[in-house]
Amino acid sequence: MTASPGAGVAPLLSVEGIHAGYGPSQVLHGMSLRVGPGEFVTLLGRNGMGKSTTVKCILGLLPARAGVIRFDGRDITRSASHQIARAGIGLVPEGRQIFPNLSVEENLIATARPPRRAQAQSRPWTLERIHALFPRLQERRGNPGTRLSGGEQQMLAIGRALMTNPRLLILDEATEGLAPLVRRDIWQALRQLKDSGLAILCIDKNLGSMLPLADRHYIVEKGRVAWEGSSQDYLAVQDELRHRLSI
Ligand SMILES: Nc1ncnc2c1ncn2[C@@H]1O[C@H](COP(=O)(O)OP(=O)(O)OP(=O)(O)O)[C@@H](O)[C@H]1O
Ligand SMILES: [Mg+2]
Numbered sequence: 001m002t003a004s005p006g007a008g009v010a011p012l013l014s015v016e017g018i019h020a021g022y023g024p025s026q027v028l029h030g031m032s033l034r035v036g037p038g039e040f041v042t043l044l045g046r047n048g049m050g051k052s053t054t055v056k057c058i059l060g061l062l063p064a065r066a067g068v069i070r071f072d073g074r075d076i077t078r079s080a081s082h083q084i085a086r087a088g089i090g091l092v093p094e095g096r097q098i099f100p101n102l103s104v105e106e107n108l109i110a111t112a113r114p115p116r117r118a119q120a121q122s123r124p125w126t127l128e129r130i131h132a133l134f135p136r137l138q139e140r141r142g143n144p145g146t147r148l149s150g151g152e153q154q155m156l157a158i159g160r161a162l163m164t165n166p167r168l169l170i171l172d173e174a175t176e177g178l179a180p181l182v183r184r185d186i187w188q189a190l191r192q193l194k195d196s197g198l199a200i201l202c203i204d205k206n207l208g209s210m211l212p213l214a215d216r217h218y219i220v221e222k223g224r225v226a227w228e229g230s231s232q233d234y235l236a237v238q239d240e241l242r243h244r245l246s247i
Pocket of ligand 1: 048
């Protein structure tokens, strides 16, 4: 198995031994993962295993009962979600959560923020850059959020997260429910983002599309990591994993 992330490189995000749940039901039982600078990491696992719950804990939307979450070396375990967003984590949430009464352009600028000082080297995100990544959003710029197709909504959700100039982009179900051609556009955009050096934590059922893109994978089983490794590692043991974890 591949050590995570590159030996000697401090992780951008580290989740260490998180326990969390909803009321009396505990969902995460010592969940841990790391994302290094510029890495593309996936969270895999069957329905209800705790992937979205992990994302909610990272974003401060659900409190961790135990464990530590660090971003860029800072303990963010008990930070408020707006502070976590400001620190540089951009979320493309499950269900997209587009503002329905705002236009595409208004959605993009509603939560936009300038880059942080630590990002002086990277090119800031602008409407023009979003339009270059997703030309469809330029065509639809005046349309209200409610009048978009699922694929356009997902492009908008990604664009809106990028306009916060994140250092880490988290996608909870990157292509869920989308037609094959739109999925292809989303994966191509994520490839461009990875090539630009953005760190990405991606949840999706479509492992085949992520294998060539991803540096590392975590398979979540009942609220903790049951397997981790590179795409190459995965291919070497996929039959066993399919049998053992239904992946
Ligand atoms: N708001 C909630 N209140 C109570 N239980 C919840 C809530 N959200 C999720 N759960 C439960 O927590 C468990 C983990 O859910 P979670 O959404 O993290 O799974 P997941 O791995 O993201 O699954 P999927 O692939 O279906 O999105 C499930 O048993 C789910 O029913
Ligand atoms: Mg989920």
